[in-house]
Amino acid sequence: MAAKGWPVCSKSLKGVILDLCGVLYDCGEGGGVAISGSVEALKKLKASDLKLRFCTNESQEARATFVAKLQRLGFDISVSEVFSPAPAAVAALQQRGLRPHLLVCDGLLSEFDSVDKTNPNCVLIGDAAEKFSYQNLNKAFRILENLENPLLLSLGQGKYYKETDGLSLDVGAYMKALEYACDVKAEVFGKPSSLFFQSVLNDMGLQPHEVLMIGDDLVNDVGGAQQCGIKGVQVRTGKYRPSDETHQTVTADGTVDDLAQAVDMILSHRQ
Numbered sequence: 001m002a003a004k005g006w007p008v009c010s011k012s013l014k015g016v017i018l019d020l021c022g023v024l025y026d027c028g029e030g031g032g033v034a035i036s037g038s039v040e041a042l043k044k045l046k047a048s049d050l051k052l053r054f055c056t057n058e059s060q061e062a063r064a065t066f067v068a069k070l071q072r073l074g075f076d077i078s079v080s081e082v083f084s085p086a087p088a089a090v091a092a093l094q095q096r097g098l099r100p101h102l103l104v105c106d107g108l109l110s111e112f113d114s115v116d117k118t119n120p121n122c123v124l125i126g127d128a129a130e131k132f133s134y135q136n137l138n139k140a141f142r143i144l145e146n147l148e149n150p151l152l153l154s155l156g157q158g159k160y161y162k163e164t165d166g167l168s169l170d171v172g173a174y175m176k177a178l179e180y181a182c183d184v185k186a187e188v189f190g191k192p193s194s195l196f197f198q199s200v201l202n203d204m205g206l207q208p209h210e211v212l213m214i215g216d217d218l219v220n221d222v223g224g225a226q227q228c229g230i231k232g233v234q235v236r237t238g239k240y241r242p243s244d245e246t247h248q249t250v251t252a253d254g255t256v257d258d259l260a261q262a263v264d265m266i267l268s269h270r271q
Contacts (some may be wrong), residue, residue: 003254003265004245004254004256005152005252005253006037006233006253007212007253009115013211013246013269014051014210015050015211015212016045017053017200017211017214018042018053018054018113018259019055019161019214020036020056021162021238022215022217022237023238024070024075025038025073025166026238027163028163028165029165030084031073032069032070032073034074035258035259036258036260038258038259041258041259041263042077042259042263043076044267046076049203053200054082055083055191055213056084057085057155057158057170057191058156059084059105059108059127059188060105060107060127060129061105062086062111063079063111065227080242083196084106086189087111088189088195088196088199092113092153092189093112093115093153096116098151099115099116099119099120099121100117100120100122100124101120101140101143102117102125103132103136104124104128105127115252121151122147122152123150123152123153123178125140125153125154125169125174125175126171127155127170128171132248133175137174137177139160141181141182141230144184152185153186153187154171154172154175154187154188154189155189156172156188156220157175157186157188158172158220159173160239162237181195191220191221192219192221192223194224196265197225197228197230201230207228209222212230212233213232214232214235214259214262215232215233215235216238217234218234221234222253223250231253232252233252233262234252236256236257236258237257237258
């Protein structure tokens with residue numbers, strides 16, 4: 001399928017932000033699989049003069065763990081290049097004196113070792129997968145209901161993501177359940193938060209008009225980037241659906257088949 005549209009920023013482009021799951025690889029049993037052509041496409045980007053960062057809502061594993069997994073799949077990625085919601089949440093918890101009740105996967109718990117979790121005054125959820133049982137959700141609900149000023153924090157708000165055996169529910173579905181039951185509005189860390197995208201721009205030392213975001217999620221990747229003034233390109237891999245191209249509220253600045261095509265477009269427009 002041909003590329004649809006392309007951002008006019010390409011010639012002045014100085015940096016690229018990439019989503020991980022659905023763009024570089026599909027997660028699943030055994031660590032998942034690399035999407036065809038993505039390892040080579042990343043090598044091409046790395047060989048260019050563009051600054052590169054990875055922006056993910058991954059919240060099942062600690063950042064170092066899933067970076068190691070991606071390295072095993074053949075990707076040249078370092079921990080310092082990856083921005084994920086857990087470290088951002090930890091910084092906010094410490095700054096604000098918050099003590100969370102955590103509803104997250106065991107693999108993410110180490111990220112919160114430095115945080116006081118006694119006598120919780122908020123609830124923080126991530127993509128807890130099998131830990132999203134009735135008992136665990138009800139415990140989180142009861143904690144929120146017993147707080148004078150209930151505060152719900154969420155590591156993302158995605159509806160679903162792509163695994164090798166199909167789509168799987170993401171944290172957003174459970175976040176909405178707690179919002180509804182407790183009459184609260186969750187504070188979201190990660191995409192599409194403008195603060196999250198701004199932290200990536202700050203690290204790159206670039207302005208929004210100098211950066212391009214590439215993701216498979218039209219709302220959280222593309223729409224979140226656009227809210228910060230970053231152009232957003234969607235790939236037709238991962239959670240992409242044909243209906244995304246006629247979405248009522250978010251329109252990608254460009255749509256391509258995969259990361260390999262996106263990288264070829266980027267590099268050809270800069271010549």
